[in-house]
Amino acid sequence: MPPSIEQPGGDRQVTIVEVGPRDGLQNEKRLVSTGEKLRLIGMLADCGFARIEATAFVSPKWVPQMADHEAVMRGAARRAGLVLSALVPNEQGARAAIAAGAQELAVFTSASETFSKRNTNCTIEEGLARFVPVMALAAEHALPVRGYVSCAVDCPYEGPIEPGAVAKVVARLRDLGCAEIAVADTIGRATPERVHAMVLATLEEAEAARLAGHFHDTSGLALANVDAAWDLGLRVFDSAAGGLGGCPYAPGAAGNLRSGALVEHFASRGIATGVNRELLAEIENMLAEGAFFSEL
Template identity: 70%
Template structure:
């Protein structure tokens, strides 16, 4: 990641595709991951080792992780819900793991069928497996600004869950505006509260663009010291357990924003845009 002033984490193959109702072939997923790596993405969340019953689009997680043509300097990660998922992901070659909880009790119960405390307890064996394998674990905090069931989330609730994940051993916390309703003012309050419990270097911004405020929220987080941001190529995706959540912030827009400011991302924007058009066309074909 030499020369990068900001690190972009590409979540399109997982968060971007997970909500697509029409099956996407494993070959297309692998081709997308290859195109993203060629464009210069250094971190790609390739798949999720979750139950196909709940997220059918991720049913081929093992085939995807094993089938990736590895590119030097690129870290290929997987989202995992528990120890079983972590074991399978590591066996398939995941170089990093991600776990997920929420700052909202209601959302956590809807999404994972347990409380926030119980979800974090489930991660302890994941952390032990990751430590033995020598791979880092990212922690997602969903509903960092709004919850579809509880409304606005208090900044201190986000800070508290983030601190718990760091204490557990997570190397990075992704503050996630799952519904994409966040404003710059509320983003600032949330990030500032979290910074009182965690260093900026261990925080990432994950913004959805439902209200068209994602770039403005990224800019606020950048000014407060965050240097890691998530994007999904083509702006695809959205959480299947968050009614009303639109697509993620498009990686193309994220890269263009920083490059326009003279901030290096290490990503070839033209190649990234080609990848976005390619997967958009494949999704259109699959939906016919």
């Protein structure tokens, strides 16, 4: 089994996984240059993020923005205490990511059969089967693997998703050996009450220390949803600088939860994030003013 992902300790510390360079940029219509992506990753590393999702080793045919994945992973800033991860869909992607220097792999499935077929052109069961060689490769190279469960609350095609369906997929990812499993409100329709019910169901299959929350802010409830998951013991949450992002296969999915908002939210509660709030604010101001990416 791959090594575990280090978790924050106690109720006064949280880990924020910065997903802007991958999940944030993947849906941008104009291509962002490799140099600009590397600049963003470098500045986010300087902020003190301990984990950054740098890129995705997926087919450029389906996600053109990630076509430079190898150059990004090879050129990304390396820091002591920083883990750079890459999203991979299958064994081929995993091999390429490992060769390029990925320090963590991420695989993705869904709690919705329809979304799985639209997003990966396969059923949930077929997708999980693709992860078996990925897990073997990760173990061989002593790399942890994160598993994403998309549509953990709502699906753009099927509507509300039953918490039990999410728990079932979490159990499968647990059995495959994922060190961490991120439950994702992919289209941002969740409410705190429904997040509570979903997380409570997943806790029947995986301990809180193995779970993470990934919330989009489409309805303006992302921070309230974070709190609902926090209250049940989750201590790892995803966000994207400037609220970049959305899913190209999820109609209606707005940006990810903004990193600055999440950091400030935890700071107001006296919970340490390890992130330089001033530098992060500078990055987000540049993004808001259109001064960061010359091509956007």
